[in-house]
Amino acid sequence: MDILILNKIAGHEDDINELKSALKKTKNTRLYKRYSVLLKHFDGFTNRKIAEMENLEEHTVSTYIKNYKSKGIDGLNIGHGGGAQKKINSLQEKLIVETITTKTPEDVGFESKMNWTIELVRQWVIKEFNINMSHRGIAYVLHRLNLSYTRPTYVLAKADKEKQEIFKSDFKALKKCLNGLVDTILFEDESMIRDYQAIQKSWFIRGQQRKIPTFGKNAGVKLMGILDYETGNVYCEEHERYDAKIFNDFLENVLKQYPKGKIVVVLDNAKIHHAKLIQPFLNRVKDRLELMFLPPYSPEMNLIEGLWGWLKASVINNVFYKSLPQVRTAIQKFISNINKVPTQTIDRLCVRL
Incomplete structure (x- = not known):
């Protein structure tokens, strides 16, 4: 099992406070990433680990750190070189x-x-x-202009923009209730993690392709999980199937994970989430737990969806597992590791709403 040992760099409290303040204020995504890199550096992460977490090249991380140490926070305002006067107004x-x-x-x-x-x-x-x-x-x-060459993602054409805006407004109001009328906001979802999930781009020898052996099977691990919007903590369970009884049991376990306070669970409109079987339980715990449903056809608004993509990109894609137990072990290690540093989960997943 991989064990993450951090050697936190002492004596930089002023630097850390300055970077945290700048990170909160900036609307520039490139600067946000650079501030995040430096904060992870002062937390004791190696350059290689920071590069992995921030999806950067290791030499880029090294450059950010070097520039900060020589010029302070202004050293992170790295341009793209000189050039002629702007031609475009x-x-x-x-x-x-x-x-x-x-x-x-x-x-x-x-x-x-x-x-x-x-x-x-x-x-x-x-x-x-x-x-x-x-x-x-x-x-x-x-x-x-803060544009980049990125891979697009699909959204469902049936999505109702008006309902999405209403949800955003309601969620904004919900956030204001945190640590008052509401103690915890959780995002819930289910996902099938297959023994080999997908092929994605990876560095390899020019002119050659990495070969990923498979058995040609289609087995997988069914996960049901929650993402804590405020703390970044992730809790997942594996189940053989998805049905109302299992979802009911899962919600009971969520209450055990959070034994005190009012919980709001944000989730999609899957049939098991509306099933009659779970209504008696919801009525019984309505003072402790409430379901808040996303607009139809809006998976991109369920923050835990980003967790599944992160998991697959980190330990599933481009990897061959000989058995499901190996897949389970990889998943468990991934969740265990990200829960050790929940701030990175917040930065990666919880800032979109």
């Missing part, structure tokens, strides 16, 4: 962001092109603004 910058985030290239005249690349952005800038810029210059502009 602020109104044009806003239009670039709006176009990239709300339209496809085909929408603005590039036939049969559905995904933005730097070259397509460059061509659009020439066409729209009559400004000729280099590939590197456009890349700099995109970075400065």
